[in-house]
Amino acid sequence: MFDRFDIFFVQQLVNGFSLGLVYALVAIGFTLIFGVLNVVNFAHGEVYMLGAYAGLLALLFLAPPWAALLLIALAAGIVAGVTLERVAFKPFRRFRDEASLKSKAMRESTLLSSLAVSIIVRESMEKTFGADMQPIPRAYANALQEPILFGELAVASGQLAILAAAVVMFIALQAILYRTRVGLSIRAVAANPLGAQYVGVNVDRTVIATFAIGSGMGAVAGILIGLYQGTIFPAMGFAPGVKAFVAMVMGGLNSIPGAVICAVVLGVSEAVATEFFSQGWADLVAYLFLVATLVFFPTGLLGAGRDRV
């Protein structure tokens, strides 16, 4: 039925799909924070990296079971996210009126401060642990690389774990957003921070909750992907961070389902591009998508539309 080329191509699509899920895992937290604060969190990639390191240290010293490992990464991510919010975002929300909440100056100063914090965190990690990739204990790395065969297709167990994590996170996030009071206040602040404040929502606490949820998810993504790909190093957050950003822009900025779909599209297109070009040129795909989306579909492919001023 399939000749060899076809099965190889389908295999590439499967790999691209799992790559897309990797981007989606990062994009979920990114989009959540952007949706609420309307500012880009350049340090999200660093939270992802910190989650991976926290998990790795736990592995080396405690060798916990899988569930505990993910919980440790989640906790590290929540701590990192809340600290990040306190350090890089809170000081710039000192004015409460509508004009300054929406002002360009506030958006740009938080953009720059999160960028500065991300540089500091990444460089300190480099000074502490070295810039090289960390060796990963054999048992854990192998557990994620075990091939599972579906007919002629081989899927690594890590790819299934990432799929499961993406599905669980997506459902958990939707449940939090649409079934809990915290979710209600997050949606209220995202829609209108001042209005939310008028009806008694504690904006400050809501923002912290958003950072905690988004960063926790980013950190779990970090440890899973780091272990699966075997790449845990201080600059590991940059590439997925940029790709997640592209997915977010393509998905219409504040739509989490849109970001997830576009992340998968992006991953599959990159995998297909490696069929035709070398790996180096395939990196162009994401940036081409980004620029093309910004230029031709300024409201995103799946967005509800938001003006870009």
Next chain:
Amino acid sequence: MPLAVAAFVFVLLPLGLSLAGSGYLFRLAVVTLIFAILALSMQLITGVAGLLSLGHAAIYGVGAYTAAILATRLGLDAALTIPLSGLVSGLVGIALALPTMRLVSIYFAVATLGLGEMIYVTLLNWVSFTKGPLGIGAIPPLRPLGIDLSGPLATYLFVAVITAFAAVVVHRCAHSYYGNALRAVREDDQCADAMGLNVVRLKIEVFAIACFLAGLAGALWAHTTGYVNPADFRFAESILILAMVVVGGLGSVPGAIIGAALLLLLPEALRAVGEVRILMVGAVMFLCILFLPKGLFGEVSALDLARRQFGAAWQPERGLGWR
């Protein structure tokens, strides 16, 4: 004041450096001047016109690679490669600006980040043209029109002259009616549009001027270093240039130069502590945004200084302002 600065840059500093007789100090001074050009050009787009560009290092890289390729493949003279690099970078800037100019604030920043990374990926992978990750070596030193400027003092003076040229260009763009129009675009582009300014054209013009200057800086880098590599023109360098502008003060022309000098010389002074350059950049940038949001030499003080020193517009007997 301008005379004092000129005397310091052209007489006192080279005199002191010659007395110290150290090639390392001369090299440091040249690199600082090159980054001062970059910071000045970034100041024009980011500080004065309010377009946050995260891909400036890539434009600088285009300039450096243009000079490197023209000088090594075609054996062109430095008197030709430097202006040509500026022109090529300016044209690339216009080509990048045309589709992205209708984006505002963060969307423009991200688009420039994407375009910058595209340029980097191209420099890295187009091996037949750019030699890829190996970089281009053996770029001839500065010998414009057969005059040998490859000695440390002559190179320094040549780079200083071009930096002065860049400073004058940026000064004339920023402290004039043209600069006021750019500031109006920065504060509120819809309002500026309604007042009859051609916003898109202004943005493209200023972007082209800044890219031209960045291209000059790139050519100087290629000729003074003798070697270019894609890794020198990545996102991290864009952030370094941005940090210089932010630390110096957004919208302030002297601030850009102060920021460039501070962020290059401070890490060098701290070299004994260890290789902490990028960490310092991050820390200085963060503390600056937090405690000195206007920068070390804020826009208001800079405009005040420009008024006092060059204030034609405020001396009625000389007519009104610069056109």
